[in-house]
Amino acid sequence: MHEHSSEQELKDRLSVIESMIAEGRRRTESWGWTFVLWGLAYYVALAWSVWGHSAWAWPATMLTAVIVTVIVASRKGGNHPETTLGRAIGSIWIALGVSMFALFLALGLSGRLTDPHLFLAVVSAILGMANGASALILRWKSQFVCAVVWWVAAVATCFGTGTQSTIVFVVAIFLCQIVFGIYGMIAEGQERKGSAPIHA
Amino acid sequence: MPDLPELNPVVHGRLRLALLSLLSSVEEAEFTWLRAKTEASDGNLGAQLLKLEEAGYVAVEKKFVLRKPQTLYRITEAGRQALTEYVQALKQLLGAAIGT
Numbered sequence: 357m358h359e360h361s362s363e364q365e366l367k368d369r370l371s372v373i374e375s376m377i378a379e380g381r382r383r384t385e386s387w388g389w390t391f392v393l394w395g396l397a398y399y400v401a402l403a404w405s406v407w408g409h410s411a412w413a414w415p416a417t418m419l420t421a422v423i424v425t426v427i428v429a430s431r432k433g434g435n436h437p438e439t440t441l442g443r444a445i446g447s448i449w450i451a452l453g454v455s456m457f458a459l460f461l462a463l464g465l466s467g468r469l470t471d472p473h474l475f476l477a478v479v480s481a482i483l484g485m486a487n488g489a490s491a492l493i494l495r496w497k498s499q500f501v502c503a504v505v506w507w508v509a510a511v512a513t514c515f516g517t518g519t520q521s522t523i524v525f526v527v528a529i530f531l532c533q534i535v536f537g538i539y540g541m542i543a544e545g546q547e548r549k550g551s552a553p554i555h556a
Numbered sequence: 557m558p559d560l561p562e563l564n565p566v567v568h569g570r571l572r573l574a575l576l577s578l579l580s581s582v583e584e585a586e587f588t589w590l591r592a593k594t595e596a597s598d599g600n601l602g603a604q605l606l607k608l609e610e611a612g613y614v615a616v617e618k619k620f621v622l623r624k625p626q627t628l629y630r631i632t633e634a635g636r637q638a639l640t641e642y643v644q645a646l647k648q649l650l651g652a653a654i655g656t
Contacts, residue, residue, distance in 0.1 A: 366649055369573055372574050373646075376573075376581070380577070380582045380593075437582040
């Protein structure tokens with residue numbers, strides 16, 4: 357067969373293999389919207405707890421965000437196949453959600469969630485852990501920057517005043533959820549534009 | 557000069573190669589997802605998948621999810637092996653082409 361295959365044709369086949377494998381593995385960027393959604397959810401919960409003084413601000417907002425995420429993901433994900441990589445990344449975020457929800461609900465119900473610095477520091481550290489693990493698996497530098505921002509925020513919220521800690525948390529949410537989420541959505545859109553049809 | 561390898565004609569077809577490459581990167585995939593990724597027509601896609609199935613490179617599973625029919629494709633061990641060998645042969649041929 358190679359006698360009939362030009363160098364250009366061989367290069368084309370190699371490019372088909374590379375692009376299709378990349379296409380199959382492409383998944384994380386299509387989750388950019390979840391970063392934005394959860395960033396907004398954190399803002400709502402924070403504002404509700406600060407100005408509304410409600411103990412239900414965080415659990416109610418987080419539960420709503422979970423429901424919205426599940427509904428939108430099931431519609432958006434559609435028939436996308438499962439990959440080992442996707443399951444690894446997904447399991448990090450599911451484990452994070454379960455851990456945070458169980459921990460903070462228990463602390464809230466037991467009346468031991470009295471120090472807002474500790475709350476913000478733990479949330480920031482856990483988000484740093486999840487972003488860091490995901491970034492290391494995906495070898496995604498921009499997500500690792502987010503992890504570093506969350507870790508810095510976790511440390512900073514331990515030392516600042518109440519207002520300073522809240523400002524640090526708000527800035528970290530903006531950079532690592534809103535900005536990073538929009539960046540992910542733009543990256544996904546650009547990748548989609550670059551794909552071309554395959555013919556037999 | 558060493559003998560140049562032959563390219564597997566079943567794998568060499570552009571759409572079949574794209575399908576095998578896609579399936580090598582996921583655990584299993586629906587027909588509709590493969591169609592969306594390759595932008596091939598239903599008829600062409602079905603025909604190429606059938607060729608891959610006949611060669612033993614792809615396994616098919618048909619089932620109903622929420623009363624909707626679903627056709628799932630998965631690359632077999634033989635398919636993965638054929639793709640690996642094809643890539644090695646391709647690299648060898650390209651190396652030879654650049655060398656000449």
